Amino acid sequence: MPGNILIAIAWPYANAEIHVGNITGSHLPGDIVARYHRLKGNNVLMVSGTDSHGTPVTIAADKEGKPVEEVYKKYHAGFLDLFQLLGIQYDLFTTTHTENHFKVAQTMFQALHKNGFLFTQKSMQWYSPSAKKFLPDRYVEGTCYLCGFEGARSDQCDRCGNVLEPEKLLNPRAKTGDGALELRETEHFYLDLSKLEPEVKKFLKERSGYMREPVLGESLGKIEVEGLKPRPITRDLDWGIPVPVEGWEGKCLYVWFEAVIGYLSAAVEWAKVSGNPDAWKNWWVDPSARAFYFIGKDNIFFHTAMWPAELMGAGREFLQIFSKEDGLLTLPHDVPANQFMNLEGEKISGSRNWAVWGRDALTRYDPDALRYYLTVNMPEMHDSDWDWKEFVAKNNGELVATWGNLANRVLSFSFKHWDGTVPNVDLAALRPADLGLLAGIEAGFQSVGGLLEAVKLRAALQEAFRLATTVNQYLDQMAPWQSVKTDKDSTALTIYTALKAIDSLKVMFAPFLPFTSERLNTFFGYETSLFGESYIESVTDALGDHTVLRYRSVGSGSETRPYWKPSELRPGTKLNQPAPLFKKLEEILVVEERARLGK
Numbered sequence: 001m002p003g004n005i006l007i008a009i010a011w012p013y014a015n016a017e018i019h020v021g022n023i024t025g026s027h028l029p030g031d032i033v034a035r036y037h038r039l040k041g042n043n044v045l046m047v048s049g050t051d052s053h054g055t056p057v058t059i060a061a062d063k064e065g066k067p068v069e070e071v072y073k074k075y076h077a078g079f080l081d082l083f084q085l086l087g088i089q090y091d092l093f094t095t096t097h098t099e100n101h102f103k104v105a106q107t108m109f110q111a112l113h114k115n116g117f118l119f120t121q122k123s124m125q126w127y128s129p130s131a132k133k134f135l136p137d138r139y140v141e142g143t144c145y146l147c148g149f150e151g152a153r154s155d156q157c158d159r160c161g162n163v164l165e166p167e168k169l170l171n172p173r174a175k176t177g178d179g180a181l182e183l184r185e186t187e188h189f190y191l192d193l194s195k196l197e198p199e200v201k202k203f204l205k206e207r208s209g210y211m212r213e214p215v216l217g218e219s220l221g222k223i224e225v226e227g228l229k230p231r232p233i234t235r236d237l238d239w240g241i242p243v244p245v246e247g248w249e250g251k252c253l254y255v256w257f258e259a260v261i262g263y264l265s266a267a268v269e270w271a272k273v274s275g276n277p278d279a280w281k282n283w284w285v286d287p288s289a290r291a292f293y294f295i296g297k298d299n300i301f302f303h304t305a306m307w308p309a310e311l312m313g314a315g316r317e318f319l320q321i322f323s324k325e326d327g328l329l330t331l332p333h334d335v336p337a338n339q340f341m342n343l344e345g346e347k348i349s350g351s352r353n354w355a356v357w358g359r360d361a362l363t364r365y366d367p368d369a370l371r372y373y374l375t376v377n378m379p380e381m382h383d384s385d386w387d388w389k390e391f392v393a394k395n396n397g398e399l400v401a402t403w404g405n406l407a408n409r410v411l412s413f414s415f416k417h418w419d420g421t422v423p424n425v426d427l428a429a430l431r432p433a434d435l436g437l438l439a440g441i442e443a444g445f446q447s448v449g450g451l452l453e454a455v456k457l458r459a460a461l462q463e464a465f466r467l468a469t470t471v472n473q474y475l476d477q478m479a480p481w482q483s484v485k486t487d488k489d490s491t492a493l494t495i496y497t498a499l500k501a502i503d504s505l506k507v508m509f510a511p512f513l514p515f516t517s518e519r520l521n522t523f524f525g526y527e528t529s530l531f532g533e534s535y536i537e538s539v540t541d542a543l544g545d546h547t548v549l550r551y552r553s554v555g556s557g558s559e560t561r562p563y564w565k566p567s568e569l570r571p572g573t574k575l576n577q578p579a580p581l582f583k584k585l586e587e588i589l590v591v592e593e594r595a596r597l598g599k
């Protein structure tokens, strides 16, 4: 029976373009796993959106001298463009600035409030008398009182990684240059995480069997040492989601609290725009649903501790308030967070332009070439490094040499010598060597599939490559390029066998290399595509218009679905004119690309 798989991907802040580190950190691994489950015939819902609130966005708007709304929409449009070009197929990629998200986030707040997990507390906050406003978190910089780092944000130090108490910051200054600062009293709502600590620990222990070691260390390990402390969930900001309590006008929900709720609200919005308003419950209320969260290591604690705490704290009350129903919300199944990708040995820095930007790179390289390198180099357990020399070497030496040449060589040979068809062989005549090769390839649906299931994407792609290598070895041994001149019948068996192996490998490579796998699919003469297509739609609500990226799946009437199974290639099938799948890259571009960095 098909399972319900929620693929939840980190919400990018609308303050910068997306670079290769963001892509390999969350969007690409999420897309690979989603495509695998789609091929298997599972019910996949892949959601995310632009984080339009929070101080990173308002600071970017201040810097650009434009309204926040205009700035978030500009970056949002760029994200949608990138995902279409790179084949990141969201069922819904929306934004946090929607009426629906406001409602879902406020309901979560109310449920936690009703269940006694919120309290208010007065504290001292940095205030700018000249700007006549409080300056939250990133608006104030100063010296970290724990490690002495001079560029610390008032709420967090990027050097020692600690969460800071803003009023303790040394030498505070306004990032916007709003004169001298003073501490003034303000009141905020706090989520009482300490009350939820036993449940969060229990949840993490139950999942420790398959969560990645670094993820457990950053969550369970940290909680066991430091415990969970109450954290403020409101801010003195006017851009964001209003606190749904009378007398709290002018304050908003803190972005760390509301953006994670987007995984839930995006599913609700997707159901609404799909014309089946209750469908989100298949992933959010059905206890058998599995939710995978794809995020970078800087976000682990929010997704393994705070988000589960919000869900458990809201309990049955959320559905009671939201739709007068009974039920609990689905907790994360796995949070396969990635480490960071560096660039040529240094930390990626957008402000210094020490970055490879997704959309810019796609003007020069094919999406599958980028997807390939970003997968073999994915920072699953350790930080990795984007190196232009290695990018060219792996493209030419692995992607082109092992897989691309194999597919093109065999298809072209068959097309030429068998009149545009798959050799019309008698299947009963296949020899032990042919059957042995095919059995090995077919076992890949278990081995590659098992690794994808466990979100071990580098290993899964490596295994698919190992299988492609076995086809190359088989061809070296059978030497069809020579034997065709003397024994066309036995050569036909060899070419049929190799084509069938390639047809199966195409499916195993498809989650990683969807564009070239689709092309290969058409060379083989299939009329139904492997995947559906992405498209942009405009949605209107009480807050105005926003655009979303959506997904149109392949027609459900296709008799060949699901695809995650061995090829049943028929002898004599008509082929379409094949062509090379990948481009060989010139060495010179290493120099050119390195020259662009830091400029």
Ligand SMILES: [Zn+2]
Pocket (backbone or CB within 6 Å): 144, 145, 146, 147, 148, 149, 152, 157, 158, 159, 160, 161, 162
């Ligand atoms: Zn510090």
